[in-house]
Amino acid sequence: MSDERITVVIDGVEVAAPQGVMLVDAAKHGDIEIPVFCYEPKLGHPVGACRMCMVEIEGIPKLQTACSTPVRDGMVVYTQNERVKEAQSAVVEFLLVNHPLDCPVCDKGGECPLQDIAMGWGPGRSRVIDPKRHFQKPIPLSPLIKIDRERCILCYRCVRFSQEVAEDEQLQLLERGSSTFVGTFDDRPYIAPFHGNIIELCPVGALTSDAYRFRARPWDIEDAGTVCTLCPSQCNIKLTVRDERIQRVLARDNVEVDDGWLCDKGRFGYQMAESTDRITEPLVRAGGELRPASWEEALEAAVAGLRDAGERTAAIVGGSSSNEEGYLAQRIVRGALGSPHVESRPAGGPGAESRRTGDRGPGGTVRQELIELSRPDLAASVADLDRADSILVLGTDPLHSMPILDLRIRKAVRLRGARLAIATDRPTALDGGAEETARYAPGFEGGFISALAAELGADGYERAPGELGADAERIAGALKPGSTVIVWAGGAPDALLDCSRALRLDEDGAGLIEVPDGANGRGLQEVGCLPVAGPGLSDTQQGLDASGIRVGLAEGGLEAAFLVNADPARDFADGPAWGEALGKARFVLSVSMFADASTRHADVVFPAESYAEKEGTVTHPDGRLQRLRPGTPPPGNVRATWEVLAELAALLGEETGIESAPDALAAIASDVPFYAGITHEEIGGTGVRWQEREPGSRFKVDEVGASDEVAVGAEVPAVTPEPEPAGSGREAEHAGGVILGAYRDLWAAEVTDRSPALRFLAPKQAIEVAPADADRLGLGSGDEVDVRSNGTSVRARISIHERVRPGTGFVIEGLGDGAGALRGERVEISQRGASE
């Protein structure tokens, strides 16, 4: 499709439309609706199956499907003449031959394309007196979806989604002809992370949400557009609200962000916001117990606790926090309390692996690298994935860390033939479509990236020997300089920057997308929630990172913890240690929706808003600022968190002058140079990437306060490759256990436990090992084992996977059992119940 516009004559009216669009879309430019069922551009190429959109085109004897006919200049089209009307009416009649017409008891009633099209284009009467086909109905297709096969008009949208978008290929057509029905192998449940999208795709009442069925009719509900902050994908959503309660979540298509898809977490996780377990009023610890208190009492107690601790306060800002919340939290800590300890990254962010830039501060990334990595010319947008010739997924599995990117990358490979390379420690869901995959030892991403830099010809790197070098060479060979997008998380920013230079990622359409740990990780980083940089990545007094803070709290160097939408005792890899540290802290203030592992240690709890109640902004990993808009009022005595934080700041003597959410954004905009002048209006419904705004384009390394020492790489000595840890599978023989990696499972999150619909997905701890290791250790799938290292032990089940590299194993982090803390260790695996 080009930008060139052409003219077609539709029903006698000249319509200007972009060259090459399908007729059905071109007609919309002239306000002409051509009815469709199977056509859904999100699903890829049109299939022309339902035949609903037949129109007459001058010069072509047969009627043509408007969904699959690209417009040409001068085309003359009839969509409403007798011939077309008869054909369209015939198709409606055919579709209703087997449809039960049970609209009164159908959940789709009132928002059903079949109803609308039957009304608008159908014959209005039935000639069918023959029996219709029957199925048992409705039956569960999955725990979340009911299927009514009698209503199905076999448009195949759902099946195409499963096969061509999610590519899980679980949902299939069975039988053929008029006996065809949608189903699964052996009547198994359809359980896959994106399967909820088929509910929205279904143009009839055949696929309905179990959670939404019969909760409302369309005239009972209102739509409220906002952004899902359950993960960094930040998909655009519509909340269906009835009587101030969320009844469901639908996609609010934004091709720049989500392509109109949602994962099941985003679709069903709204139930967390509606949970009756929410904390709905402030709590203050009295007599050893948290008791309800007024806001005045709670604020007073918070002020007293924080003021006492002063600069010995540290804040952990959780990833779901908005920019405004993060900004205000760091104002409180830095401004009012004079402490530099503000952190939003559970693992301290990338950098632990960096070996070129010398002094890194206590475990954190150096600010210069953050600035380099934030350069607009190195930033790729999500939509750049659609255009890249090659994509490298490095150190992360998007399915778990940023699910919607998984679909986006699949699309790039499927529709455009992008070459996909994957370099991770753990197998990823995308491996099947990859041209090259490489597995490095858990925790060794820095070493791998250095090896990759050498293969890409970056200055100052020596080629890694052996298989590591060969793996890096294969990956490098799949990447096209100037047209690669790297989706990454994890370590070694300096080597990554060198790779970026070698791959010319500063060219248009190429670049980096960092998958942050938290949903709004990028926004929080940019508004100042880092120990190494203030708002706008400005220079600041160096603070402690997450593990430093934990140690500080545990050992007494720090006195107060300020947790904003954060539950480190559960969510962080070293959760149990965090629990202990918070237990030792003199004062803990927590802003939280629920009583959780961390609020157990809190002295004051401010009830938090859910994302559905928030007003504010978040920043997408690709730099897109997006608006959160309240869809429902917060329950009980919950106040807007930005408001509470502004008040707390004022009470602590930090006068921000912020009296509204727009004020808060304005304050951010004045402190973050590359956000300068941004307003809610400008962000609008679909967001705006700061890199594409005028102030963003002026982003210069020095403007954000960098000094001249930035030059990374020039005079530093060459990096010599370091060997991978022993026993990680490169050797033929290895004794003992495995090197352990950890990953954050998509479902290892509070939202899974708090949403009844999702609870069945809550993962149990499992250690993934290669078949060879399972054989060696005499273990079978499902065996209960202890995973041990240095006196720490975690219970798990054995899960065997062919693509796991022998000598390595992977556990789930974020289950609160501290398994993540064993990451990078050599662990022993022993069967439970076996002699100790």
Added chain:
Amino acid sequence: MSAEERRRLIESMRPEDAEPVPELHEVDVPDELRERIETAMAKYPEIRSAALPALWAVQRTYGWCPPEGIREAAAVMGVTPGYLESLATFYDLFRTTPVGRHQVLVCHNISCWLRGSDDLMRSFCESAGIDADEADHGGASSADGEVFLKGFECMGACDLAPMASIDERYYGPLDAEDARTAVEQMRSGGDVLPDKALAKRPAAGGPEPEPDPRVMEGEQPEPNPAGADAGADEGTPSRRRGEGIPAGAEQPAGDDSETRMLFRHIDEPGLASIETYRRLGGYRSLERALREMEPEELLTTLEDSGLRGRGGAGFSMGKKASFLPRGDMDKFLCCNADESEPGAFKDRELMQKNPHQLIEGVAIAGIAAGAGWAFIFIRGEYAEVADILERAVDEAYEAGFLGADVLGTGHRVELVVHRGAGAYICGEETALLDALEGKRGNPRLKPPFPAIQGLYGGPTLINNVETLSNVPHIVANGADWFKGFGTEQSPGTKVVSVSGCVQRPGNYEIELGISSRDLIYGLAGGPPAGREIKAWFPGGSSAPVLTGADLDLPYSFEAMADAGSMLGSGSIIVADEEVSIPALALRTARFYHHESCGKCTPCREGTNWTVKMLERVISGEATPMDLDVIASVQDNIMGHCLCVLGDSMAMPVSSMVKKFRAEFESAIEAGRAAAPRPLDQAPADAKPVPLEATA
């Protein structure tokens, strides 16, 4: 299911119950099965093409496709079991329930029905103790587990009608006694009906007639090896003219009506072997094409010859080949051997008896089109023919006529025989491509046309068996020679399949333009003595029917089109005066309903609805107004579908209602008179629908 049961079902669903791609260590795949599947995967440029071979392997291993077998295949292939189950339920020949040891498929399509398949089925059922209704609708097995019996759609052996496929071998014509014998033989483990086997059947036109002087002339430039010509005289078509023809048949008509080019030497013993084929001059054209001609010259010759596709559409073969883009991209040639149109069986005989003629044609066309990969997509029912073809392909590879470097000339032609699994729709060229890619055989939206974007997205030339079998003759003798046969618009010969109510059903190779009467009466013997022809399909069951009044039309593309019908692939089915047209219409509609892939609405629903209405016509639950609805539904199907399958039902049904309306009206009257219950009563099998409106 009650609300409570549903709740329990949901609660019992666990994430691990879903079926993503199984890993090999999770399943215990029998070694032989694994080897078969892996061999198949290695044969194709893309592994999913091995999906049908994999399911065939599963069925061979277990006798059917059990879920566990499907899972095993899925693990070997690295696909979801759901994907394979979707295929297994699409294709008729895969069985998804356990069945008896011997498989008997009894054809119940038009030509066999016209010749007594109902009685044959009844006899099989009685002998095996199987319920006839069950057998005819999906199949049933005998109590002793020995016999699985299933009514089946046309298997491309109307010359054997009424026929059956027993354990993948064809037998016919069969009578009630044959059925009893066959069941006994299956139970006792003996050879089944050895005298009725397809393999024993000679060409319908009788022994080799004196070769046409023009054909002989064509053979002159390449002197035949000694003895080659002797085939006509000494070679052992042992049968005398007229033998093996149903009782009462007349002697064949004068051989003048036949012109044998493709069928030359057809009953020469051993013709299917490469030695005999070469002895009769075979593979010289390929050598010539390789050594004396450039690919462009080959294309020109084919185009100049005027050869029209013999699959039904009649498009110029050379022109089609010239549509393929030039260049280095991977290009493909597919031979459409999915002959499934009721009434058509010419390709079967060509492949069964002269497979090398086709292979040579494929190799030449592949070189002309620059296609390094060629596939013969043969319908799964033709298992014994596919076996013959595969042996012949092996021989051709061994002799260097196929492979990475054909005869050392640097040309690459890999040839794979790909077996379908029971789906008429795969004869549609884009559905064939989908099936070859390992998908359900659904037609694709065109454009893009296969010549531009076909198999695996590459340029693809698709030609019918008969079309490609002509190629060696054209290359050997030149375009002008070829144009000396047939008509100006359609040069060459045409193999015509004649079946139904005729005394000598079979394939006849003629030059187009002879009178239809000569063909039907002269060659095929006409209907049994004393009966008149009431209706006939001139081009397979999808052609609008003609009547006895149309018999003097010349049999040519143009004349058939002018008469409102079509010549199609050249398959004539004759119905005599004893045949009920409404019943014929129902047989026809049932076939297309059964074979509709279901992708597009008008075909899926229209065929289904039409069958229900026609059933009512016969059962006495219709009124004459329903005939108007039937006619209108045909109009609503025609021209509105994704491919031509819907039209293929609408055209003949519509023509029958139009030309024989009075007969339909009397059928309705007769049905109503005999109807066991008044019209306002619900049919006995209609069950009230429990509408469970709560979660």
